[in-house]
Amino acid sequence: MKYTKLSAAAALLASSALVMTACAPGGPAEENESGNASEGGNGETITGEAGQKLTAEPADTGLADLGDIETQDGSISYSVGEDEFISYNSMTPETYSTYNSAVTERIISQFAYFGTDGEIYQNEEYGTYEKISDDPLQVKYTLNEDAVWSDGTPVTAADYILKWAAENPRITNADGDPLFNAISQEYGSRVPEAPEGEADGKEFTITFDEPYADWPILLDTAQPAHVVAEQSGMGMDEMIEAIRNEDSEALAPAAEFWNTGWNTSPGTLPDEEIAPSNGPYKFKSWEPGQSITLEANDQYWGTPPATQELVIRFAAADTHVQALENGDLDVVEPQATVDTLEQLKGLGDQVVVQQGSQLTWEHLDFNFMDGSLFADSPELREAFALCVPRQQIVDNLIKPLDPEATVLNAREVFPFQDSYQEVVEASYDGRYDEVDLDRASQLVEESGADDLTVRIGYSSPNPRRSETVSMIKSSCDEAGFDVVDAGHADFFGVVQPQGDWEVALFAWAGSGQIASGRNIYHSDGPQNYGEFSSEDVDAAWDTLASSVDPEVHAEQTKKIEKLLWDELFGIPLYTHPGVVAHSADIANVRQTSTQSGAVWNAQQWLRAE
Numbered sequence: 308m309k310y311t312k313l314s315a316a317a318a319l320l321a322s323s324a325l326v327m328t329a330c331a332p333g334g335p336a337e338e339n340e341s342g343n344a345s346e347g348g349n350g351e352t353i354t355g356e357a358g359q360k361l362t363a364e365p366a367d368t369g370l371a372d373l374g375d376i377e378t379q380d381g382s383i384s385y386s387v388g389e390d391e392f393i394s395y396n397s398m399t400p401e402t403y404s405t406y407n408s409a410v411t412e413r414i415i416s417q418f419a420y421f422g423t424d425g426e427i428y429q430n431e432e433y434g435t436y437e438k439i440s441d442d443p444l445q446v447k448y449t450l451n452e453d454a455v456w457s458d459g460t461p462v463t464a465a466d467y468i469l470k471w472a473a474e475n476p477r478i479t480n481a482d483g484d485p486l487f488n489a490i491s492q493e494y495g496s497r498v499p500e501a502p503e504g505e506a507d508g509k510e511f512t513i514t515f516d517e518p519y520a521d522w523p524i525l526l527d528t529a530q531p532a533h534v535v536a537e538q539s540g541m542g543m544d545e546m547i548e549a550i551r552n553e554d555s556e557a558l559a560p561a562a563e564f565w566n567t568g569w570n571t572s573p574g575t576l577p578d579e580e581i582a583p584s585n586g587p588y589k590f591k592s593w594e595p596g597q598s599i600t601l602e603a604n605d606q607y608w609g610t611p612p613a614t615q616e617l618v619i620r621f622a623a624a625d626t627h628v629q630a631l632e633n634g635d636l637d638v639v640e641p642q643a644t645v646d647t648l649e650q651l652k653g654l655g656d657q658v659v660v661q662q663g664s665q666l667t668w669e670h671l672d673f674n675f676m677d678g679s680l681f682a683d684s685p686e687l688r689e690a691f692a693l694c695v696p697r698q699q700i701v702d703n704l705i706k707p708l709d710p711e712a713t714v715l716n717a718r719e720v721f722p723f724q725d726s727y728q729e730v731v732e733a734s735y736d737g738r739y740d741e742v743d744l745d746r747a748s749q750l751v752e753e754s755g756a757d758d759l760t761v762r763i764g765y766s767s768p769n770p771r772r773s774e775t776v777s778m779i780k781s782s783c784d785e786a787g788f789d790v791v792d793a794g795h796a797d798f799f800g801v802v803q804p805q806g807d808w809e810v811a812l813f814a815w816a817g818s819g820q821i822a823s824g825r826n827i828y829h830s831d832g833p834q835n836y837g838e839f840s841s842e843d844v845d846a847a848w849d850t851l852a853s854s855v856d857p858e859v860h861a862e863q864t865k866k867i868e869k870l871l872w873d874e875l876f877g878i879p880l881y882t883h884p885g886v887v888a889h890s891a892d893i894a895n896v897r898q899t900s901t902q903s904g905a906v907w908n909a910q911q912w913l914r915a916e
Contacts, residue, residue, distance in 0.1 A: 368422030382616035432609035690750035734868035764808035767794030
């Protein structure tokens, strides 16, 4: 399950995939040239009922245009993992997970979505947005006139006024904590006044207190304001007035329902009266321990889903390949391993396998907490970086999955993006391309350190990371270190916060968001788990995050990358290979490099006759 640490760039721990996520929607990225924009199946045109066209060649990395498609009877099944659905409201720390979002993102629409390479696309069937002023930064949102919740209530500005309240750190309880238990307070923090516009209207404008690089993706899921107003005993007018006045006392009943009123237990679907849909699907049924079934939303005004039912199965990751072979699952995306690929390819023409690089990258982070071996010793950090066999790790663990895989030499850009080479040339001089045990040993000896134990912590079990640690030990022990495999089943929950590690091995996953890295590398960043601090890095991130100029973003990215190499925040290793497999008769499945997963375009999946 993914556990959130914070906000618009919320850190998520995925114990199933063992990935930390600098998440929320991603920012613009260059065209992915490594196959991430491939169509479902082999790109052939398949025809279904009444000869309708089921696939379309996407003009870009966004959703394909399927024309005037009609919903086809039947169902398609997919699984994220074994965890149950838990809440219609996926925007609290307890409910914000990949498992929950796989369901809620099918039933609640958003203004934007992310293409297969991380590029932002406006969801124009739902609404549009445009920047109308740079100083101050103002954005105008316009909802589709036909957009309605499945109970017939129009989607209006009120839903986003409520969202502003839910993410407002100034609306607090008696203890001074946020009244609404939202995963993020980014919206209310960056936008000091409630959205301007009639609450029952289709247009509203927000005004930022300062420029913000990721303004196009600030607004994500919004819950139905009319439901909160009714369930809390407040009228809509009363609730909107209390929000605009930031009246915490008056909003207490609304916050109480928003926080927990949509939570449920296995097998018990929330009633449509309190959990309507404004997306292509809505709830149908829930078999506890087995699956939850969504059906086409008959009140949806946009392009209808291609298939009548979408079944989200609760199945352990190690059962997915067998379930695909048996027909119990139609679409899977297992962790990419040599064994998994061999199993999938062994199914022959029964399945289609798609591979491509992801915006997920493996790395080693140093512990800068007081008393840590590497905290005050740049020489030891350099020595360790010189003995880590990055090329061997890629050759042994990743190239069997992706022959084109290379060692990663950046953190904010990726080898399949056009800007990667330019950034690397400006920020990295190749000093750690090859293992240099002589120089590493010299630095270790000069340090005078008595205890050279290096505990490499990671979430276990994870065979690939165990092998990584083994290769590092074989090399770095020769330089004088004593590398210890410190894998732990709850590394991020128990070991990491206590500082009982010298190096952490994990992965960040993102969607190409421009400023999310600030949360990781800035001195006050909530995802800066190793407590790294650099005034120069802080200043560069502040400059990047507070600008909407792409040239400033590009300039500061190069500066940040160079500083992170010079000060050795950590050591990037490689980008993760991605694998999606699906039954050969399912059209329009498209592997994506982003954290959205294969289910990102599930409304377009369709079974050929």
